[in-house]
Amino acid sequence: MGQGIAHISALAGFNTRLYDKDKSTLEAAMAAVEQTLSKGVELGKITNADRVRTLERLTPAMTVEHGVEDAGLVIEAIPEDINLKKDLFRQVADSVPEETVLASNTSSLSITEIASGIPSPDRVVGMHFFNPPHIIKLLEVIRGEKSASEIVDRVCEIGRQMDREVVLISDSPGFASSRLGVVLGLEAIRMLEQGVASAADIDAAMVHGYRHPIGPLRLTDLVGLDVRLAIAQYLHEKLGSSQFEPPKLLQEMVRDGLLGKKSGKGFYCWKE
Numbered sequence: 676m677g678q679g680i681a682h683i684s685a686l687a688g689f690n691t692r693l694y695d696k697d698k699s700t701l702e703a704a705m706a707a708v709e710q711t712l713s714k715g716v717e718l719g720k721i722t723n724a725d726r727v728r729t730l731e732r733l734t735p736a737m738t739v740e741h742g743v744e745d746a747g748l749v750i751e752a753i754p755e756d757i758n759l760k761k762d763l764f765r766q767v768a769d770s771v772p773e774e775t776v777l778a779s780n781t782s783s784l785s786i787t788e789i790a791s792g793i794p795s796p797d798r799v800v801g802m803h804f805f806n807p808p809h810i811i812k813l814l815e816v817i818r819g820e821k822s823a824s825e826i827v828d829r830v831c832e833i834g835r836q837m838d839r840e841v842v843l844i845s846d847s848p849g850f851a852s853s854r855l856g857v858v859l860g861l862e863a864i865r866m867l868e869q870g871v872a873s874a875a876d877i878d879a880a881m882v883h884g885y886r887h888p889i890g891p892l893r894l895t896d897l898v899g900l901d902v903r904l905a906i907a908q909y910l911h912e913k914l915g916s917s918q919f920e921p922p923k924l925l926q927e928m929v930r931d932g933l934l935g936k937k938s939g940k941g942f943y944c945w946k947e
C-alpha cells in the first residue's frame with residue numbers, strides 16, 4: 676500500500692519520499708512504481724510527461740528520519756498491528772515539528788488510540804486508501820476523537836488533490852468499508868469451507884449477480900489473507916459480533932503461508 680500511495684501522491688504533484696524498513700522491499704517498490712507508470716503510458720491513462728514528472732517527485736528514503744524531515748504530511752502504511760503503529764508514530768513525532776500532519780492508512784484500527792502516545796494528537800487522522808490506489812479512487816478520511824476540524828478539512832482537500840473520492844467517517848472499528856467488506860469476505864470463506872461452491876463460482880455469483888467488479892475471495896487474495904485475518908480478529912474483539920469471527924480456513928491458510936497474490940497462492944494460484 677505504501678508504494679501505491681507514494682505513486683498517486685507524486686502523480687498528483689506532491690514531492691514524496693517513500694520509506695520501508697526493509698531495503699529490498701523499498702527497491703522493489705520504487706521499481707514497481709516505475710513499471711506501473713510505464714504501463715499507464717502504454718495504456719494511454721497518463722502521458723509520458725506525467726510519468727517523468729512523477730518519477731522526479733518520488734525519492735526513496737533510507738531512514739524514518741530522512742523520510743519524514745520537512746514533510747507537511749506523513750502517511751503510515753506498516754502492518755495492521757496497533758503496537759507497531761503506535762511505536763512508529765512516536766518515532767515520527769520525535770522527528771517532525773508539531774504542525775506536521777500524521778495519517779495512518781489503517782484498515783480498521785482506532786485512530787484515537789494510534790494518536791494517544793504522541794504530543795498534539797489533534798494532528799492525527801486516518802487516510803484509508805484502497806488497493807491498488809492508482810485504480811481504486813476511494814479515500815476514507817477518519818476523524819479521531821481528538822482530530823482537529825481544520826486538519827480533517829485539510830486532509831480531505833489533499834485527498835481530492837490526489838484525485839480521490841473522499842468520504843468522512845468517525846473513528847469506529849473497521850470504519851465503513853472494512854466493516855462491511857470484511858463481513859462479505861469472511862462469509863465467502865465460510866461458504867468455501869462448508870463446500871457450498873468453488874471459489875470461482877462464489878466470486879462469479881457476486882460479480883454477475885450483484886455487479887461487484889471483483890469477487891470477495893479474489894479480493895481477499897489481493898488484500899492479503901494475513902491483512903484480512905488481522906482486521907477480522909480486531910473487529911471480532913472490538914464489536915463482539917460472531918460475523919467477524921475468523922473462519923478456521925482463513926487461520927489455517929495464513930499459518931501455512933498462503934497469503935494470496937503476494938505469496939503466489941491463496942484462494943487462487945497467482946504464479947505466472
Ligand SMILES: NC(=O)c1ccc[n+]([C@@H]2O[C@H](COP(=O)([O-])OP(=O)(O)OC[C@H]3O[C@@H](n4cnc5c(N)ncnc54)[C@H](O)[C@@H]3O)[C@@H](O)[C@H]2O)c1
Binds near residue numbers: 697
Ligand atoms: N492490503 C490492502 O489491500 C490494504 C488496503 C488498505 C489499507 N491497508 C492497510 O495498509 C497497511 C499496510 O498493509 P499492506 O497490505 O501494505 O502490508 P504489507 O505487509 O504488504 O506491507 C507493510 C510494509 O511495512 C514495512 N514495515 C514494517 N514495519 C515497518 C516500520 N516500523 N517502518 C517502516 N516500514 C515498516 C514492511 O517491511 C512491509 O513492506 C495496514 O495497516 C493495512 O491494514 C491494506
